[in-house]
Amino acid sequence: MSTEAAAKRRRLEPEERRAEILAAARKLFDAGTYASVSTSDIAKAAGVARPLINHYFGGKRELYLEVVRQIMVVPAPVTENLPKTTREHRLTISVDRWLDVVERNKRTWLTAIGPEAIGRDPDVERIMLEADEIAADHVLEAALMTGIVEGREELRAMIRSYGSMLRAASREWLIRGTLDREALRTFLTGSILHLLNVTYPKILEQRRDGRTPPE
Amino acid sequence: MSTEAAAKRRRLEPEERRAEILAAARKLFDAGTYASVSTSDIAKAAGVARPLINHYFGGKRELYLEVVRQIMVVPAPVTENLPKTTREHRLTISVDRWLDVVERNKRTWLTAIGPEAIGRDPDVERIMLEADEIAADHVLEAALMTGIVEGREELRAMIRSYGSMLRAASREWLIRGTLDREALRTFLTGSILHLLNVTYPKILEQRRDGRTPPE
DNA sequence: CCATAGTTTTGACGCCATGTCAATAGCACG
DNA sequence: CGTGCTATTGACATGGCGTCAAAACTATGG
Numbered sequence: 066m067s068t069e070a071a072a073k074r075r076r077l078e079p080e081e082r083r084a085e086i087l088a089a090a091r092k093l094f095d096a097g098t099y100a101s102v103s104t105s106d107i108a109k110a111a112g113v114a115r116p117l118i119n120h121y122f123g124g125k126r127e128l129y130l131e132v133v134r135q136i137m138v139v140p141a142p143v144t145e146n147l148p149k150t151t152r153e154h155r156l157t158i159s160v161d162r163w164l165d166v167v168e169r170n171k172r173t174w175l176t177a178i179g180p181e182a183i184g185r186d187p188d189v190e191r192i193m194l195e196a197d198e199i200a201a202d203h204v205l206e207a208a209l210m211t212g213i214v215e216g217r218e219e220l221r222a223m224i225r226s227y228g229s230m231l232r233a234a235s236r237e238w239l240i241r242g243t244l245d246r247e248a249l250r251t252f253l254t255g256s257i258l259h260l261l262n263v264t265y266p267k268i269l270e271q272r273r274d275g276r277t278p279p280e
Numbered sequence: 281m282s283t284e285a286a287a288k289r290r291r292l293e294p295e296e297r298r299a300e301i302l303a304a305a306r307k308l309f310d311a312g313t314y315a316s317v318s319t320s321d322i323a324k325a326a327g328v329a330r331p332l333i334n335h336y337f338g339g340k341r342e343l344y345l346e347v348v349r350q351i352m353v354v355p356a357p358v359t360e361n362l363p364k365t366t367r368e369h370r371l372t373i374s375v376d377r378w379l380d381v382v383e384r385n386k387r388t389w390l391t392a393i394g395p396e397a398i399g400r401d402p403d404v405e406r407i408m409l410e411a412d413e414i415a416a417d418h419v420l421e422a423a424l425m426t427g428i429v430e431g432r433e434e435l436r437a438m439i440r441s442y443g444s445m446l447r448a449a450s451r452e453w454l455i456r457g458t459l460d461r462e463a464l465r466t467f468l469t470g471s472i473l474h475l476l477n478v479t480y481p482k483i484l485e486q487r488r489d490g491r492t493p494p495e
Numbered sequence: 496c497c498a499t500a501g502t503t504t505t506g507a508c509g510c511c512a513t514g515t516c517a518a519t520a521g522c523a524c525g
Numbered sequence: 526c527g528t529g530c531t532a533t534t535g536a537c538a539t540g541g542c543g544t545c546a547a548a549a550c551t552a553t554g555g
Contacts, residue, residue: 076521076532098401100315103512114534119514186313222458223449223467230445234438243437248483252438252475255482259474260467267470268463291503291550318541329505334543 083121086111091132099129130188137196142166144203152208153258159207160253164246167235197225208261216269223260230256298336301326306347314344345403351389352411357381359418367423368473374422375468379461382450390454412440423476431484438475445471 077085089111093102104125108115122128143162147155201224205211213220231253238244244252292300304326308317319340323330337343358377362370382389416439420426428435446468453459459467 074520074533079532082532104514105512115513116515116535117533120533125513218458219463222452222456226445226449226452226467229448230441233444234441237437237441241437243433247486248434251483251486252441252479255479256471256474259471259478263474264467264470268466271462271466289504289549294503297503319543320541330542331506331544332504335504340542 079121082113082117086113086118086121086128087131087135090128091135094129094132104128130192133189134192137192144207147207152210152261153254155207155209156204156257157250157254159204160250160257163231164235164238164249167239171239197228200228201225204257208257210261216265216272219268219272220261220265223264224257227257227260294336297328297332301328301333301336301343302346302350305343306350309344309347319343341403345407348404349407352407359422362422367425367476368469370422370424371419371472372465372469374419375465375472378446379450379453379464382454386454390451412443415443416440419472423472425476431480431487434483434487435476435480438479439472442472442475 086107090102090107093107093110096102104115104118107128108118111117118125118128122131143166144159147158198221201221204224204227205213205221210220234244234249234252238246238249301322305317305322308322308325311317319330319333322343323333326332333340333343337346358381359374362373413436416436419439419442420428420436425435449459449464449467453461453464
């Protein structure tokens with residue numbers, strides 16, 4: 066078969082073995098579906114007996130969630146070390162970096178983000194929400210709006226929604242090729258700027274006029 | 281409703297029986313997850329033997345896809361009978377109607393759209409894409425831009441992406457309550473208008489110039 | 496009213512996947 | 526060179542899904 070015909074029983078540190086299994090699982094889930102990948106497959110790929118998965122992760126489900134969590138981590142470099150210029154410039158750079166990261170990890174990212182589909186899994190949902198939360202923080206930081214307090218929740222909610230559009234647009238680019246990179250830049254930076262500079266103030270105004278008398 | 285005390289073996293027209301099973305499946309999938317709902321559960325709820333599911337749908341998976349397809353149908357009334365006024369007005373009305381529909385079918389819609397998550401199922405993906413396609417048509421129609429040909433693909437791609445944001449924002453509204461209805465209106469109509477009136481022309485221009493490295 | 500044919504519906508079987516548990520075997524220490 | 530700790534495994538039990546031949550229901554013709 067393969068090079069490791071008669072793999073002896075190796076004994077590893079729990080951490081190390083755990084990592085090996087996780088890596089194998091990640092590779093397999095990357096290629097197939099949750100249902101199409103069996104714990105036997107994972108065990109075989111990791112070179113261990115199936116029960117070890119239960120031992121280290123509890124079950125198939127937990128292992129899967131671990132994989133999702135790992136992949137979902139928002140790439141930090143996107144909003145790190147931004148020059149101290151205008152909001153527009155900083156956001157343009159962030160969008161560009163985002164596109165870089167996504168392009169580089171194309172395959173993994175695509176399978177992670179999936180076809181924004183059904184899922185309908187409370188635990189997965191929680192993971193996604195946390196990731197969105199962090200991403201929203203990054204945007205606020207890039208936009209030099211960290212200190213905002215009035216209508217902060219509304220703003221963050223809109224930014225999270227924007228995140229969905231960003232992912233969808235990125236998929237359009239990578240999969241369908243219906244948008245090229247330059248169009249994406251224009252689209253994404255223009256949208257977030259409009260959101261921050263036009264929509265957000267407008268909503269603040271509505272808020273003041275309606276109920277919620279400030280002061 | 282029905283007498284499920286000692287249900288004799290009723291013989292129905294295939295269409296009718298199929299519909300009954302589908303309804304039961306829909307209700308159950310609405311409450312749980314794909315994995316958490318067994319074909320036995322569905323069969324029991326529908327008052328039939330399990331193999332009937334295979335007979336009418338092929339298998340659990342196909343039945344599930346059928347449910348998704350049914351729920352995903354874009355509500356038509358959203359862009360029907362729009363008054364012949366400005367683009368802005370027509371889009372405002374459409375957004376409003378969308379919010380109406382969503383609010384009315386709150387629970388069903390939420391579980392259908394799910395937490396735009398992992399899924400990663402090619403067939404589900406196809407269904408979503410088709411739904412998005414139709415939705416994009418509706419938007420174009422509402423925007424009086426049906427005849428557009430130049431950069432049509434790019435435009436449609438951006439509208440599809442916008443659809444993701446619309447769904448995400450609707451979820452923010454219904455689940456978290458972080459956005460009220462008025463804010464949503466402002467946000468959603470403002471975004472689509474900006475997309476159509478500002479971003480789209482800008483991208484057309486870039487297209488004509490060949491490549492224009494901005495900044 | 497009865498027999499018969501045709502279609503719906505089901506009971507029973509086989510297969511595969513996951514989770515559990517007691518037993519085994521590697522490794523560090525004396 | 527034992528010896529104890531624990532990582533690792535083989536074997537079993539449970540439960541879900543798909544298949545198939547047989548049963549039950551209904552409509553037709555005599």
